[in-house]
Amino acid sequence: MPLLPSSLYGLARPFLFGFDPEHAHELTLDGLARTQNTPLACAYAAPRVDDPVTLAGLEFPNRVGLAAGLDKNARCIDAFAAMGFGFVEVGTVTPKAQPGNPKPRMFRLPERDALINRLGFNNEGLDAFLANVQKARFRRNGSGGNRKPMLLGLNIGKNATTPIERAVDDYLACLDGVYPHADYVTINISSPNTANLRTLQSDEALDALLGAIAERRHALAERNRRRVPLFVKIAPDLDESQVAVIAATLQRHGMDGVIATNTTLARDAVAGLPHASEAGGLSGAPVRAASNRVVSQLRAALGPGFPIIGVGGILSAADAKAKMAAGADVVQIYTGLIYRGPALVREAAQALLQSRSAA
């Protein structure tokens, strides 16, 4: 994780990789939280690439976003804004604070630019999350000149102790809380580390969940006089017919976009490597092919106008372009930031701008 200027991340990485992955992660987030909005933020700040695109009625300043899970408690929004992201998604937040799974629960597979995690939605709960979101200054800071601020996505989930039959209660409680503060809200039904969560992607469960969420959004839109776009985040471990059913269900319930994908349970791409058999979700280069396949199946099922946020295995500018070629409108990164540092944000955003100008 980046704490130093892009060019110096090559030096910082061996230092950070000397720590256990979760410890390195915490050190980095602490550093970012302390230095954001201070002169020390120049250590990781980079000018934002200007490449506006309108999606789901929102103006994204550029096409590269931070994926959910890196800043679960929304502590470092301004630091990520300073790195030049066009949009930042924080969470997953659950209604109540929860510790997540026992440690160790995060592993590096450096041979393949990959991570395995089974964190299990460790987070400080909705109230602490909202307090942090409200402290963020990026909307006031702007990004120089008259440019529009970066967009903020708030990603919601369920507590581990809530029975899956009551999952909808948790999503609605989170939706109520985050709605007034979000540019968009992501319904995360694809973490592999909360028991049965992924069953919410199946036909009837998804239909019931999205029906309840759409109804609540209607009420919230009237109360807040603002219709906040809703995105649904899905897994890469789905076959073409499951993707098609999900696509139809999203459209039927008026969802505004889909985020594809979360981490994978598959291990073929890392078989035999140290940590490959750890339980959890695999991210980074080994999830790229499956994520791109799901993105292209979604595009085929949804048609050209439906927003797709592509995520999974972007480690280079070329990977970001490939995600767009598969059918994504904008992209997000997580594991790429760990392995390549903040330079990847600008590199990818610039490459996407150039490929648009060339088109």
Ligand SMILES: Cc1cc2nc3c(=O)[nH]c(=O)nc-3n(C[C@H](O)[C@H](O)[C@H](O)COP(=O)(O)O)c2cc1C
């Ligand atoms: C350590 C870790 C924690 C994550 N936590 C979340 C989470 O809380 N919510 C979520 O929607 N996705 C979470 N993700 C998934 C990422 O947002 C992303 O979808 C996935 O890692 C694939 O992208 P990548 O290959 O660029 O990492 C997490 C990923 C990692 C590596």
